Amino acid sequence: MPDTVTANSALEMQGGEAIARIIRAFHGGPMFGMGGFQLLPLYEAVRRFDMPHHLMNDERSAVFLADAYAKVSGRVGLADATLGPGATNLVTGLAEALNAGTPMVCVVGDTHRDHAWKNMTQECRQTELLRPVCKELIRIEAIQRIPELMRRAFMVATTGRPGPVVVDVPEDLMHATHTFQAEEFEVDAIHEAAPALRCRPDGRAVEQAAALLAGARRPFILAGGGVHISGAAETLTGFAHATNIPVAHTLTGKGAIPCTDPLSAGLFGRYDRIANGLIDEADVILVVGCKLGEIATKRYTVPGPGKTIIHLDIVAEEFGRTRRADVLLWGDARLGLEDLQAALLAKAPDTKSRLASYAGEVPVRMAKWREDVAPRLHSTERPINVARLLTAINTVLPEDGILVADGGFAAHWGGLLFDTKRAGRSFVPDRGFASIGYGLPGAMGAALAAPGRPVLSLTGDSGFCMVLGDLETARRLELDFTVIVVNNAASGYVKALQHLVYGAGNYHSSDLTEVNFAEVAKAFGVTGIRVEDPEGIEDALRQAMAIKGPVVLDVIVTRDPAKMLPGVDNRAAVIKKGDRIA
Structure with a gap:
């Protein structure tokens, strides 16, 4: 079967191939996902067209990776999932992309329409679950409309406040064949990236x-x-x-x-x-x-x-x-x-x-602030003060470097203390939904979007444990980045809040087992470096950034919950019981 549709020609193809052709027409970047029977024709077309597609070990990581790729590149992030648990695993990442205004198109397989609601394996009301967490959900009900509706997906994703669009494709339409005309695969190039359209205020x-x-x-x-x-x-x-x-x-x-x-x-x-x-x-x-x-x-x-x-x-x-x-x-x-x-x-x-x-x-005020907080920014205490870690990152990361930050704890520390050195998005936190688990896939997406730019990622041990499996993906893709695990053997934000609200010693379900993540990294076949001495952080960062491939930097930071929140000037925090903080 030929790879291209020439002008004034017609070609019979499966629905999955029609989807792939529209993505290719938009010069879509890498796709991330996990396949299934429903998506086989899409995967086969992507293979034949030599389009970049990367198998992930978790669909949530796939959509996080697509999110970071889009945030750094401005182009549309692409993810896919099969029906049922594949689709439902997208929810958290889609909510991040929706709230953050990230342009994204996710293709999701669904049940064969002739067999729907007959206890099909993995079947659920997935469109109802996904609709609230995307800018628009497009359900394809006729194979001949695939080019039209895929074009709409890119248009919606890149205009106004950008956002994720889910294209739900029943199994029978993905596998069925139809004769399409060449002009149906012509697209408007402005929708390759966001913002596609601009308007001036009154x-x-x-x-x-x-x-x-x-x-x-x-x-x-x-x-x-x-x-x-x-x-x-x-x-x-x-x-x-x-x-x-x-x-x-x-x-x-x-x-x-x-x-x-x-x-x-x-x-x-x-x-x-x-x-x-x-x-x-x-x-x-x-x-x-x-x-x-x-x-x-x-x-x-x-x-x-x-x-x-x-x-x-x-x-x-x-x-x-x-x-x-x-x-x-x-x-x-x-x-x-x-x-x-x-x-x-x-x-x-x-x-x-x-x-x-x-x-x-x-x-003048900023210089005075730096002088006041200098003891913490340059702290020599062990375990390491997180402020000292951020100071080292500011020193080592060059002007074109990117810092990805996981939700909560890592994002707040990075947001307060990381210094960008030029205008533009060099700090990539997942604050649209502020979930944790973004640090590793976010680093992967940033590395793919900006090859040659140094990428560091800040994550906690809780968040890192959520996505460990995709260290294998990072190794397979030979991506260059360093993920810094802020290792405090705790769900640090929760423990710090328990300390503030209930007092010292009143902690519950916020401690983790001590883990040597450098050794875990080595088990995955990637470089692992453990840092316990604050004087060694800068050298470790330079060493990690010089290594080709993914690196896990396991930094042992304070276990004192009174020092876990990023208030380096030791301001008083007043939190009433029942308040939520993230």
Whole structure:
């Protein structure tokens, strides 16, 4: 059977081949998944077309890997699963991608329609389970519509706020044959990556926002992950430099302006360096691509009352969800910032000079913060203080390096202390859903998306244990990255919270068995390095990054639950019983 459909030709093919042809037409990147009978025609077509597809050991890892690949590359992440348990294993990763705005297409096999609801093996109401965790679920009911509906999947995944689209394909349509016409496999190339389409905010709203910023004494910018989805990091950095307006970021917004930039106030919200204080002093706040969720707002207390807020976002549904704004800028972050900068400087060309003294406060405060927390950033205590580990990562990871961070514990430490050195997404946390288990597959996805760039991943021992099986996958794919296991022999976040809420010694179901993960790595045939001395962290990181192939760096960190949360300045934490924190 020929590999291509030439112009004005027709070709009979199975439904699975039609799906593969559309993916190939979009120049789809690597696919990740686990097959089954329902998907055999898709896998066979992918094999014949020599399309990149990688077998995973768990479908959750497959969709996490596709998520990280898409976040780093901007292109559509691709995953697949067979029916029943294959489909249901996608749920957590799909929820991450939906909340994070990750462009993704997942092809899922389903029951033969002639035998549905007759106790077919592995059958369940999977479309009902998957529908709430994807941007759109497309059920294919006619083989001749496969090209049309697959094109729609890529269109939906890459427009507006991007997101995951599930294409549910019954077994009989995947295996059946149909004669397709060549033009049915022609696609619009703009939907290969996100954002595929851009729109500008209303001009009158832009003028209103510019007038507020022109009259502000202490304007401030809050940048979220939408800045990266839009590819607007360099634009935002340029906006900040042209106006001298400082910028703080969320966990997913890190890199919206380089952390090393004098105008960067670092992370804001639950954990911060100096940002929350500056927000409290601000009079006008520009929110860009940020949902103002629980973590970013310190459970809806930051910013405080009485602030004038301008909100720029592509998703109108986010306006007013957690905080009412005075001016709404509905549109693409990059174009919105371009228009706002032009309007502001036309109205107040002296903005940069007028705010110079105010902007100069930021590096002074940041330097004072670093001085205050230096004993922990450079701690020599054993077991190792996590702050010392992050300090070493900042020292060793070059400007083009990427740090992936697992949910919860690792993401908060990385979000607070990791310093990006250039604009753009160099920090990849799974904060859309904040599940754990992302560290290893996330590193794999980042390595595939950015070959040649150094990739480190920060994960806890709990999260690493969830996905250990895909060390085999990493070895098989010969991927270059280092996964750093923050080994505290505990479910660290939970134990730290038990310590805060119930007091010392009141811990339950939060301790793990001591495991030497360097030896575990060696059992999988990959390099394992164990670090117990803080003075050896930098050398170990350099050694790991010089090795070809995956490396597991097992770092033995503090067992003291009072030191597990990333409050390096030892601020007091007040948590009421019943509060949830993640």
